[in-house]
Amino acid sequence: MxxxxxxxxxxxxxxxxxxxxxxxxxxxxxxxxxxxxxxxxxxxxxxxxxxxxxxxxxxxxxxxxxxxxxxxxxxxxxxxxxxxxxxxxxxxxxxxxxxxxxxxxxxxxxxxxxxxxxxxxxxxxxxxxxxxxxxxxxxxxxxxxxxxxxxxxxxxxxxxxxxxxxxxxxxxxxxxxxxxxxxxxxxxxxxxxxxxxxxxxxxxxxxxxxxxxxxxxxxxxxxxxxxxxxxxxxxxxxxxxxxHIDDYNFSRRRVAHRYNELLAGTGVSTPFEDGLGTHVFHQYTILSDQRDVIMKALQAEQIACAIYYPIPLHRQKAFADTTAGVNLPVTDSVAARCLSLPIYPELPDASIERITQVIRGALD
CATH class of the missing domain: 3.40.640.10 (Type I PLP-dependent aspartate aminotransferase-like (Major domain))
Incomplete structure (x- = not known):
């Protein structure tokens, strides 16, 4: 796993x-x-x-x-x-x-x-x-x-x-x-x-x-x-x-950039770095219209994944009293297509390769 x-x-x-x-x-x-x-x-x-x-x-x-x-x-x-x-x-x-x-x-x-x-x-x-x-x-x-x-x-x-x-x-x-x-x-x-x-x-x-x-x-x-x-x-x-935090964040960026390389050409959208600041990749989150297909393939191979966040706050019951008529189309679109993959400083290259191979196989 x-x-x-x-x-x-x-x-x-x-x-x-x-x-x-x-x-x-x-x-x-x-x-x-x-x-x-x-x-x-x-x-x-x-x-x-x-x-x-x-x-x-x-x-x-x-x-x-x-x-x-x-x-x-x-x-x-x-x-x-x-x-x-x-x-x-x-x-x-x-x-x-x-x-x-x-x-x-x-x-x-x-x-x-x-x-x-x-x-x-x-x-x-x-x-x-x-x-x-x-x-x-x-x-x-x-x-x-x-x-x-x-x-x-x-x-x-x-x-x-x-x-x-x-x-x-x-x-x-x-x-x-x-x-x-x-x-x-x-x-x-x-x-x-x-x-x-x-x-x-x-x-x-x-x-x-x-x-x-x-x-x-x-x-x-x-x-x-x-x-x-x-x-x-x-x-x-x-x-x-x-x-150790700078080393941890450097390693997270290494993992993220390796993901980017191996997911190139798959059709999934990899995380964007705007150049205004240094991304430290607490999560590595992709976008795909085939999210559910990818999730099922990863889960079948005992590879963890998660949706952050499936229900945006303007659609939560807890805020219903102040969100009537609120329309956030980009938020809704991202919430419907986002999927976070495993990421931590010690994640080995072999695991990154296995994860991306499963994703590629799911999208073929």
């Missing part, structure tokens, strides 16, 4: 360091907001090129906390794509605001900046692009729109850790960058974990307060906050893995 991601192989490569880091936490008995969290936050800030990096308990919480710190709430609108995981828009609803779904670019699958331009009105408070599958969105244009209309820019970087636009990392361009450390992410821990980045010291202070029950001092609570702290064990694991 070829899995979508092989976490065991990566663990085996780092086993001695990870085991020692976890044992160190167990020996210290300091499990919450301890030295590993503090050091990790500085290491993440240095790597991402941001002033402040605040860890939290999940990528979803990162989005929620960022929206809270931004002061977004009832009556406000946040423009975002419908072709993403539900957490993107779910977090907008958490604060009482309304997600305004716009269409995506048919090549990058990222938010269509012209659609964003047309959706801005006097209720709009923020734009939340998603760097989907590891391809950075058009941050330069989005930043210009935010400056022009006095809007906040909140980057959903759940799938783009280590991706760059020029020399700038995703998560360093907007008012907030929101990351996930879910185990299958490019930089993943062994449970849930998240991160919010910001340039603003006041926002950073608010984020730290919110993630810890609205408290800066024990038993003193300034506001209603949350229990959203990254634990020391996860921080220790991430500290071991962080120095």
């Amino acid at each position: 070829i899995p979508m991601v092989d976490l065991k192989t990566q663990y085996q490569h780092l086993k001695s360091d990870i085991d020692a880091a976890v044992q160190g936490v167990l020996d210290s008995t300091h499990f919450i907001l301890g030295p590993n969290v503090q050091t990790l936050e500085q290491e993440l800030a240095d790597y991402l090129g941001v002033q402040h990096a605040i860890t939290c308990s999940s990528g979803t919480d990162a989005l929620h906390l960022a929206l809270r710190a931004a002061g977004i709430g009832p009556g406000d609108e946040v423009i975002t794509p419908a072709f993403t995981f539900i957490a993107t828009a779910e977090a907008i609803r958490y604060v009482g605001a309304t997600p305004v779904f716009v269409d995506i670019d048919p090549h990058s699958f990222n938010i269509d900046v012209e659609q964003v331009r047309g959706a801005i009105n006097d209720k709009t408070r923020a734009i939340m692009p998603v760097h989907l599958f590891g391809q950075p969105a058009d941050l330069d244009t989005l930043k210009q729109l935010c400056r022009q209309h006095d809007l906040m820019l909140l980057e959903d970087c759940a799938q783009s850790f280590g991706a760059r636009v020029g020399v700038q990392q995703t998560g360093a361009a907007g008012d907030f960058g929101c990351f996930s450390f879910f185990p299958s992410k490019n930089l993943g821990c062994y449970g849930d974990g998240g991160l919010v980045t910001t340039r603003d010291a006041a926002h950073a202070a608010m984020l730290r307060n919110l993630r810890n029950h609205g408290s800066d001092m024990r038993y003193h609570h300034d506001r209603i906050g949350y229990n959203s702290r990254l634990d020391e064990i996860q921080a220790a694991i991430l500290r071991v893995k962080l120095p």
Whole structure:
């Protein structure tokens, strides 16, 4: 069987360091907001090129906390794509605001900046692009729109850790960058974990307060906050893995480009790289009118594949109260034809060749 991601192989490569880091936490008995969290936050800030990096308990919480710190709430609108995981828009609803779904670019699958331009009105408070599958969105244009209309820019970087636009990392361009450390992410821990980045010291202070029950001092609570702290064990694991992230992303790009070579001439559409930023291939996603045929052929050979995302958010029951009449033809078309293939840094060439041979055979 070829899995979508092989976490065991990566663990085996780092086993001695990870085991020692976890044992160190167990020996210290300091499990919450301890030295590993503090050091990790500085290491993440240095790597991402941001002033402040605040860890939290999940990528979803990162989005929620960022929206809270931004002061977004009832009556406000946040423009975002419908072709993403539900957490993107779910977090907008958490604060009482309304997600305004716009269409995506048919090549990058990222938010269509012209659609964003047309959706801005006097209720709009923020734009939340998603760097989907590891391809950075058009941050330069989005930043210009935010400056022009006095809007906040909140980057959903759940799938783009280590991706760059020029020399700038995703998560360093907007008012907030929101990351996930879910185990299958490019930089993943062994449970849930998240991160919010910001340039603003006041926002950073608010984020730290919110993630810890609205408290800066024990038993003193300034506001209603949350229990959203990254634990020391996860921080220790991430500290071991962080120095390897550029190598991991380089290897993901190697795998993706090998796929591109072997799928040339098959008629499937391979992932687009727009040249504006460095794609880190959290997912390798193809488009084909024969998606179901390809899926069945792969599954018959015990090769994993997945559809991200089969039902776009504007067609989900959870958002039905605000999406009547919303028409997103590119999103619908991509959702009907997309298929993600196995990708992880350690995926061997022999497996890539086997996967593409099965696809070619299915399409003959």
